[in-house]
Amino acid sequence: MPGSAALLRLAALALLVAFLLTPYSFAPLFEPLTQYGAPAIYDQGNLLTLALAQIGTVLCATAASTLVAVGLGIAVTRPSGAQFLPLSRTLVNIGQTFPPVAVLAIAVPLVGFGLKPTLIALFCYGLLPIFENTIGGLRACPPAVLEAASGMGMSPGQRLLSIELPLAMPLILEGIRISLVINVGTAAIGSTVGAKGLGEVIIAGLLSNNAAFILQGGLLTGLIAILLYDTMVAVERRLFGNVRIE
């Protein structure tokens, strides 16, 4: 039932906002998880600031991934770029299979601690879904439609912008959505190299053996991922709900 789904979404949003604005009102829920009178709510930083920092990091990294992956996806589906498809695919696959932690380990000596190595790791990790979906979307354009576009007298550029990309857009957005959600979770590890984010809360919990910290860090990250996912789905429906490719 769409009504109950919307209600659930609203409840998740309310929970997230309430937790970020008034974390201490949730203290009684987390107290049973603490030992020896340790704090129930993370007290070494503002949860709202950390959450916004993490979302900001993810958005920046995914925006960069989108630019590169969509650009690359377009390039290798043109006749002149087709020979670079295997090479591009290999590179993008490496970005996905190489663990983000390892990317951090390599990036820190090169660019220092903080936000930069995290952005690099997330950027690499986010490329694959967007790249593959861009190629998939562009290739799924019906041949008759493309032939008609060329036959009408569209230049290759006009055909790409007004026919191919709009038709591929639902799949491309889906790729961006997958990347975004994966990266919300993955961004937490950035806290190991000093990037601001909710990972900080989880790491603090692990170091001080405080299950309450671990749980609230994980819970907040999860809520953000779910809500971002839902928002993207809603945007996609709104934009492309009436397009059907036979």
Added chain:
Amino acid sequence: MITVDKLSKRYGTTTVVDQASMVIERNSITVIVGTSGSGKSTLLRMINRLVEPSSGRVLIDGNDTAREPAHLLRRRIGYAIQGHGLFPHRTVAENIATVPRLLGWDQARVRARVDELLGVFQLDPAEFAGKFPHQLSGGQQQRVGVARALAAEPAVLLMDEPFGALDPIIRAKAQDDLLDIQRRFATTIVLVTHDMDEAFRLGSRVAVMSQGRVLQYDRPAALLTRPADPFVSRMTGSADRAMKLLSLTTAGEVAVPGSSNGPTVAASASLRDALSELVWRGAESAAVVDANGMPCGCLTVAAILAHGRPG
């Protein structure tokens, strides 16, 4: 007038179209017919340069089409294909407006043209302009595809199996519509099909292709009475060639002054249909009537039969 001059297309060592030459008259329907793999679509697509010729030339009204950028050439040539190729993310009106927009027509002119074409194709603008292709029936999609091809008033319209995906009844209607539209807009139409009946029905001239070569390019009757190649006879079929020949002439053309007590036959009906009517009624002659139902002559069985023989 389109002059196809020794046009060839080779892919590696395979020759798909081999030295095709034909002169396509202005303001007529020319049909290229052949089996699949005969090179007929490739020949058509070389006219608007969706396929670049390996050698040879295409002249439209004396101008070599190779002289201008291909996409600009195509805006002057209508193109309709099997399965219509409508843009699924654009409305019917936006689809039809494609080429006028590319040519930079102003809004008012585009809208007027779209409404005019929807009217010509019996699609109410108020109902259909805002619909998306997937909301239309197959026949409606096909009509929108042809309307889109005609939107910028092209002098030449190329059609690649445009009715291939339609069921027989809608197909017959679409063929009648095309004949009307050809007369209305005085367009030069080149149509590719594998269906000889369609070729006979639509074409004032028919080119028969096999293995990349144009075997015969002639009036439909000549394909029946003077086939240039055994393959042409096979394509036209010899069992019912007399009936095919009769279907190419109308009752009005053969009617002689006089009156008849027999059944009435429309002047626009083919001799084949007229003969069928006479056989059915057991009559020896029919009264031919014009579009207003006024008698304009009579037609005997003997006169019909005389037209079913070569020479």
